Amino acid sequence: MIAMAGDFNTYADETLDRESYSERTTGAQLISQQFRDWLAASGMESTFRRRHPPIRRYTYERNGTRTALDDIFVSTEHGVAVEASGIWLSSIMSSDHVGTPFVVFKAARGGNIARTLSNVTDIRVVNTRTKKEEEMLEFKQHTQQLLQQGHITLIPDIDDGNTSPEATLQWLEEAITNLNECMYTSEKFLWGETNSQSRRQLARSVCIQRSNRCTAQIRQLYTFSELESVSFEELRLATEAVLWPRWVLHPEQLPTGCAHGIPTKILREALNALHQCRDIDNLITWVADVGKKWRKVMRTRRNWRQTTRMMNVKQQRRQYFDSGETRRFLRSALGAEPPPVTIRSAIIATEEGPCYTEDKLEVTREISALLDSWIPPDERTMRP
Structure with missing residues (x-):
């Protein structure tokens, strides 16, 4: 575990780590951005933000500006060991700093650290892709019934003649959001929700996190x-x-x-x-x-999945070749349709010896015989 504490003279969050009536300078904002990039590159996170993500806190106050310059950071992979974190206001030091950060780590041996995936929220959806016309008609009637009963409500209309374009645009955005919420609520009451994340997907996420x-x-x-x-x-x-x-x-x-x-x-x-x-x-x-x-x-x-996929492709390609499916074999080997190549002549073997021909049947017969007797370089076989 790596822990880092001190007075850093800057902060990462503009909203939660600062309160003032004056605007920050461009240079100060650039320093905060560099500080955030440095924390991300070092794999460190704030112990206070780990336990209290939305809470404001300040450790320094001067000229009406309160900021969080002091903090304690911990390596991201050991963030689960943070048991408590806060700001101690009863500091014995008299200075412009108004609080001292503190943190309590759960100093257990590695085997006792939690082995479950954290911060996972199930994604629940309503499946409407396979609904038929009769079901959509039922959905329409069900939505009208919910509107009459007051379970879902639409936002009030506006007077488009006396409303500014900005207010009209804002009303349109709110109306679209409200319409989507009403339709989803009706679908949820009628057909129910399903979890779009399978147990296998969640287990894979847990496995990836443990491996990392x-x-x-x-x-x-x-x-x-x-x-x-x-x-x-x-x-x-x-x-x-x-x-x-x-x-x-x-x-x-x-x-x-x-x-x-x-x-x-x-x-x-x-x-x-x-x-x-x-x-x-x-x-x-x-x-x-x-x-x-x-x-x-x-x-x-x-590379397991890619290796398995390539093995299946090679096996299918060999099956095409052995069964004489030349077009499928070429499409699989080239990754696309066979190129538009026209062979109009060939050298064929006759009783009198090699002979040049442009006869279409003889050229086709010679090419078929050549492909049937061709052996891939990586194939070990005694086939002629």
């Missing part, structure tokens, strides 16, 4: 192992804090035949060899080896 978290931890572990002052106990403790995904800890649960199954088992064997490291040199070598194996697993896992 593990990659970041291994990168930090490798950087930590390169320090000259690192000790054996410190590096050993850091290796135990890495949160490995469940499919790495239990590779036997992976689907049979998946592309990254064997590399994952090799990685698991390397993890089991951690207890054999007795000194700092062996442990540094172990960290580098595990990082290399993890990158190989992730590269294979990332």
